[in-house]
Amino acid sequence: SQQGEEDPQALSIQEGENATMNCSYKTSINNLQWYRQNSGRGLVHLILIRSNEREKHSGRLRVTLDTSKKSSSLLITASRAADTASYFCALDPGGYQKVTFGIGTKLQVIP
Amino acid sequence: DADVTQTPRNRITKTGKRIMLECSQTKGHDRMYWYRQDPGLGLRLIYYSFDVKDINKGEISDGYSVSRQAQAKFSLSLESAIPNQTALYFCATSDKPTGAGGYTFGSGTRLTVV
Numbered sequence: 001s002q003q004g005e006e007d008p009q010a011l012s013i014q015e016g017e018n019a020t021m022n023c024s025y026k027t028s029i030n031n032l033q034w035y036r037q038n039s040g041r042g043l044v045h046l047i048l049i050r051s052n053e054r055e056k057h058s059g060r061l062r063v064t065l066d067t068s069k070k071s072s073s074l075l076i077t078a079s080r081a082a083d084t085a086s087y088f089c090a091l092d093p094g095g096y097q098k099v100t101f102g103i104g105t106k107l108q109v110i111p
Numbered sequence: 112d113a114d115v116t117q118t119p120r121n122r123i124t125k126t127g128k129r130i131m132l133e134c135s136q137t138k139g140h141d142r143m144y145w146y147r148q149d150p151g152l153g154l155r156l157i158y159y160s161f162d163v164k165d166i167n168k169g170e171i172s173d174g175y176s177v178s179r180q181a182q183a184k185f186s187l188s189l190e191s192a193i194p195n196q197t198a199l200y201f202c203a204t205s206d207k208p209t210g211a212g213g214y215t216f217g218s219g220t221r222l223t224v225v
Contacts, residue, residue, distance in 0.1 A: 003153070033213045040221070042115075042201055043154075045213035088153070090214070096161065098169070099205075099214065101146075103153040 002026050004089040004102035012108040019076040021105040023089030024069075030094025032065055034074050037086045037104070046074075046087075081111045114138050117202050117217035124192050124224055132187045132220050134202030140215070142205045143185040145169075145177060147198040148219075154201065160185055192224045 004023040013019050023032065031050045035043040049056045049065045049072065056063045062075040076083055086104040115136045124130050134143065141162050146154040146169075156169030158177040166177060174196060176188045189196055202217040 035213070040199065040219070042216035042218045043203075043214070045215065048213050098156055098159060100156075101154040103151065 002091060003100050004032070004091050006087070006089055006102045006105045008105060009103070010106045010108075012110065013079055015079060015081055015109055015111050017079055019079050019083070019107055019109070020073055021087055021107070022071060022073045023102060024071045025091050026070060028067075028093070029091050031092045032063075032072050033090040033092065033099070034061075034063060034072075035088045035090060035101075037088065039085075043088060043101075076107075079107075079109045081109050083107060084109045113218065114215050115202055115204055115217040117200075117220050119220060120218065121221045122223070124222070126193055126224055128192050130189045130192055130222070132189075132200055132202075132222070134185045134187070134217060136183050136185075136202075136204045136215070138204050138215055139182075140204035140206055141182065143179065144203045144205070144214070145175075145185070145187045146201045146203065147171070147196075148201060149198050157187065157200075189222075189224075192222075194224045197222060197224045 004025045007022045033048045034046045037043045047058050049063050060077045065072045086106045088104045090099050090101045092099045118133045144159040145157040155171050160179045178186050200220045203214045205214045
């Protein structure tokens with residue numbers, strides 16, 4: 001099973017700036033999900049985008065999916081210190097296949 | 112109460128001991144999973160269950176076993192703990208098939224094997 005590759009592995013920005021992180025993958029997917037993990041805590045589901053969707057929004061989050069390039073991006077606008085966390089993409093091939101998680105992007109938002 | 116509850120939250124155990132990590136959920140989801148997280152390696156799937164009578168090995172099942180006692184309960188056992196099983200363990204649940212809510216994770220169990 002494939003694993004998404006997040007880029008960059010770490011990102012440090014000032015509060016109020018936008019944060020963009022990317023996820024690339026190799027084989028076809030049914031959907032792609034983004035999760036947030038605060039230090040040592042459980043992952044929290046942020047947003048799911050299906051393979052026939054190109055863009056989704058949720059509050060300050062914007063996710064895009066380009067199936068021709070096999071990549072997705074997560075944009076957090078007007079970042080806050082509370083957005084400091086690790087962000088993971090998860091690939092869902094669909095059916096009875098398992099979702100796989102990437103290694104994550106560690107985001108630090110400096111107040 | 113949390114949707115997915117893991118116990119214990121922290122555990123230190125000695126090499127060779129048997130230990131059980133427990134997970135219960137109130138989501139009503141059929142699918143349950145056990146993952147371990149190690150720095151730099153992301154989440155790796157240990158075992159998963161798509162319903163009460165279904166148990167499947169994940170990518171790193173050696174040294175682990177599971178029991179799905181009910182739709183809401185899924186426990187993970189380390190038969191004879193070893194130091195390289197020191198990690199953060201997560202239980203997760205999902206809809207059949209994965210709905211818009213994705214996976215729901217517990218808060219994790221930090222296990223240290225000395």
